[in-house]
Amino acid sequence: MTRFVLIKLGRALITIFLCITICFFVLRLTGDPVDMMFSDEVPETVKAEFRERLGLNRPLPEQYAKFVLSIFSGNFGTSLLDGKDALLVVAERIPATLLLGGAVFILALMIGVPAGVIAAVHRGRGTDRLVMGGAVFGYAMPNFFLGILLILFFSMQLRLLPSSGYGSFAHLVLPAITLGTAMAGKLARFVRTSVLEVLGNPYVQAARGMLLPSRRVLFRHVFPNAAIPVITFLGFELGLLIGGAVVTESVFGWPGVGRLLTLSVARRDLAVVQVIIFLIAGTMILANLLVDVAYGWLDPRIRYGGDAR
Amino acid sequence: MTPILQAHGLSKVYQGRRQGLFGKPPALRAVDNVSFDIAAGEAFGLVGESGCGKSTVGRMVSAATQPTAGSVLVDGAPFTRPMPLARRAEVQVVFQDTLGALNPRLSIGRQLVEPLAIHGIGDGDGRKAMAEAKLAEVGLPADVMERYPHEVSGGQRQRIVLARSLGLEPKLLICDEAVSALDVSVQAHIVNLLSELKHKRQLGLLFISHDLRVVNHLCERVGVLYLGSMVEIGPRRILRMPAHPYTRALAGALPAGRPGERRKRIVLSGELPSPLSPPSGCPFHPRCPHATDICRQVKPALRMLDADHGAACHRLEEIAA
Amino acid sequence: MHADGETILAVTDLCVDVGGRRAIDGVSFSLGKGQTFCLVGESGCGKSLTCRAILGQLPPDIRQVGGTVTLSAAQPGRPRKAPRIAMIYQDSTASLNPVLKVGEQIAEPLRVHFGLSEQAAQKEAMRLIDAVGIADAKRRYHAYPHELSGGTNQRIAIARALACRAEVLLADEPTTALDVTVQAQILDLLAEVQREAGLSVLLVTHDLGVVAEIASDMAVMYAGRIVESGPVSRLFDAPSHPYTEALLACLPTLGEVEGPLAAIPGVVPPLGRRPDGCGFAPRCPRGRDICRAERPPLAGIAGGALVVCHFPLTGAVQ
Secondary structure, eight states, X not given: OHHHHHHHHHHHHHHHHHHHHHHHHHHHHSSOHHHHHSOTTSOHHHXXXXXXXXXXXXXXXXXXXXXXXXXXXXXXXXXXXXXXXXHHHHHHHHHHHHHHHHHHHHHHHHHHHHHHHHHHHTTTSHHHHHXXXXXXXXXXXXXXXXXXXXXXXXXXXXXXXXXXXXXXXHHHHHHHHHHHHHHHHHHHHHHHHHHHHXXXXXXXXXXXXXXXXXXXXXXXXXXXXXXXXXXXXXHHHHHHHHHTTHHHHHHHTOOOHHHHHHHXXXXXXXXXXXXXXXXXXXXXXXXXXXXXXXXXXXXXXXXXXXXOO | OOOSEEEEEEEEEEXXXXXXXXXXXXXXXXXXXXXXXXXXXXXXXXXXXXXXXXXXXXXXXXXXXXXXXXXXXXXXXXXXXXXXXHHHTXXXXXXXXXXXHSOTTSOHHHHHHHHHHHTTOSOHHHHHHHHHHHHHHTTOOGGGGGSOGGGSOHHHHHHHHXXXXXXXXXXXXXXXSTTXXXXXXXXXXXXXXXXXXXXXXXXXXXXXXXXXXXXXXHOSEEXXXXXXXXXXXXXXXXXXXXXXXXXXXXXXXXXXXXXXXXXXXXXXXXXXXXXXXXXXXXXXXGGOTTXXXXXXXXXXXXXXXXXXXXXXXXXXXXXXX | OOOSSOEEEEEEEEEEEETTEEEEEEEEEEEETTOEEEEEOOTTSSHHHHHHHHHTOOOTTEEEEEEEEEEOOOOTTSOTTSOSEEEEOSSTTTTSOTTSOHHHHHHHHHHHHHOOOHHHHHHHHHHHHHHTTOSSHHHHTTOOGGGSOHHHHHHHHHHHHHHTTOSEEEEEXXXXXXXXXXXXXXXXXXXXXXXXXXXXXXXXXXXXXXXXXXXXXXXXXXXXXXXXEEEHHHHHHSOOSHHHHHHHHTOOOSSOOXXXXXXXXXXXXXXXXXXXXXTTGGGOTTOOHHHHHSOOOEEEETTTEEEEOSSOSSOOBO
């Protein structure tokens, strides 16, 4: 098992490295950053001096080498906008993102998993259709639309919850619901398919044939097997939570990393973009790593593989 | 007359992945030095249980897999890749899974015509007529051309697959468990059809199966494989009067033909060992009731008992007595 | 229907519909205590469905629409919820939960139904693993199904059925997916287990050789109906129904080859296109108009056999 984890870790590091490298070159090769930062009226001499100062006129490989070396000392560069350390700029926004991400994840799990299981167990009947209809509604609804609707109702009409901002639990509710319904909807569908597939298996039939109580069949025989594909899905979604909340963050004025990313890309704030890419890549990879490890823990076929007659 | 097929010294070794940083990668010897001939109009039955390597032999004969050692000659000439398209047509394969062998989205007519088109045989209308003729040969009406694979029964699908293969006028037909998934009554039809085709067209037929009774009915000659090695080879009567202990056990393990008739069973203990760690000496010795020291140490070579019958065992004479 | 000994399981006029179409049409037979009874037929005849109906485990769109399945009175003192019928399946590995150890799966009914403690259940499970002929039982307890071969897993499935202390064992093609040498071992095991545990076995198969080997009585199914039933020796020596005779005749043997196999012309009618009269009439060499029009009556034949045919091969005794 340790060997398994070590190999995955090694591969993960290589992938992160590749991501940053690609990001680095794409940012610099898709247009002169300095041109993007200033309007056309600024004289060329000023721009040239800026480039010189930032080291942007040096050959790319040299810039890259400097960049890589500085990473190892924890220096990701400075934000072009306010001169602050890029890492710090991003770090400031992480707590908000984590809070929202965590809340969304928990909410989606609490709604999506039971919904999916109920739909699967009552397959074909009214309950199933109702739940699945709700799921489709959940993820088809554009999140800015849902967000605004929620604001109109809960903030404007009922004056129960704040319409934007960050700081208290009340501020978290609406944004979490907005993002959570979409993820819950997808999760419910996924869980339903997975549970249905497991229910059709001979070992579930056999367990039922032995007249084991339904609850036991569900928890001991169905869930562990149905969880395996669902975990892959969750890993993927988890990775996306970091950077994928842009629209919701905009609607609710939530100071998260997603919003920062779009702003920084638009302003060609290279250092900050690089940090965020690194963060997203790292999260994605960590999530996948956790999924792989969870697989090995849940499914003995992956742990031991092959037959050992 | 040159035999349609000459398989000589066929071996296939698969390399596993290295365990750890050092150490040799494990080698899986799936097939070890298998040789046999098939004459025109003759069916050769390759029998054995799961993991014995019979499908691998089939794949080497059809050039789907390259042998690690040995040669395959079809009609006297080597049959290996790369080869011209026309030569490819000389060996055709029919598998167990009839649904998997046919594209569910294409009509049967299109699938019958397709190989003809690929090989540049005939033209548009001519191909359709040829396909219908082949259908007639396997006993199916021409209106089947319009149907889809899921609309016909398993037995009909197997006939369709045969018709498709025959379209290319092959010299050798390989059947890999082709009737194993069929009901007994349907199986009888297909077996009869194969027998007829073999005779009429003077086809060579390599019939891979685990079912000794079907093999006895259809095949003039039989080869028995165990863990990749040919342990006995000869005319069909070796199934009734086996020389090798494994063949005896196989034949004896068959459920009785008539009730009350106890199997002349030789109790085989244990199960097939893993091909990754085959036993030393004779591969069968751990389960053989007649095993002695030499069996554990030296792998027996195939010994000819008479002109057309051979077995690989150290103790043939004592066992027969 | 069962002459000597008591009947433990009786199926009477069972009718099952699949998607509104009749798949099992009035099937009746009985299983005697300690007996091995085989239900024989080709694919689509409804034999596997009959097993599921007996267990009460029909899938959603399949419904029992008539007939009864009755078990004889239970032994007093037997835990009420413990299953009296256990089943083993064709794909033994798939019938075991892939993420649980095989030993734990055998121990499960012992803990749930018989209230054994974890240690006691484990001990008993190991004993059962040994009893079904698996070497090194202590170690095998901790194995997972994918680590074991099909034959070994079928033994585990049998051990699990024994753990349920079931009285009836339903076996749905238990040896079809196994190599012939392993098949022989499993059949032997079934016979031994039946003797020692006093099980009554209902075995469903398409392989007449297995029937001849292991069963004392049998019933032949065709297109959802039973066409003939009775002692195995009787049906093999002197079949009364044309289908039984045809089925026996088309089997290849290890004997001398004398011409082509006697194949049955035509195909099994699919669901929804079964004839009003006798299901076999379109393919029967003896079929006449009345066969196509009217369902044939049930008639008794000497030797304890029953046949459903207008013109049985051997004379009917009323």
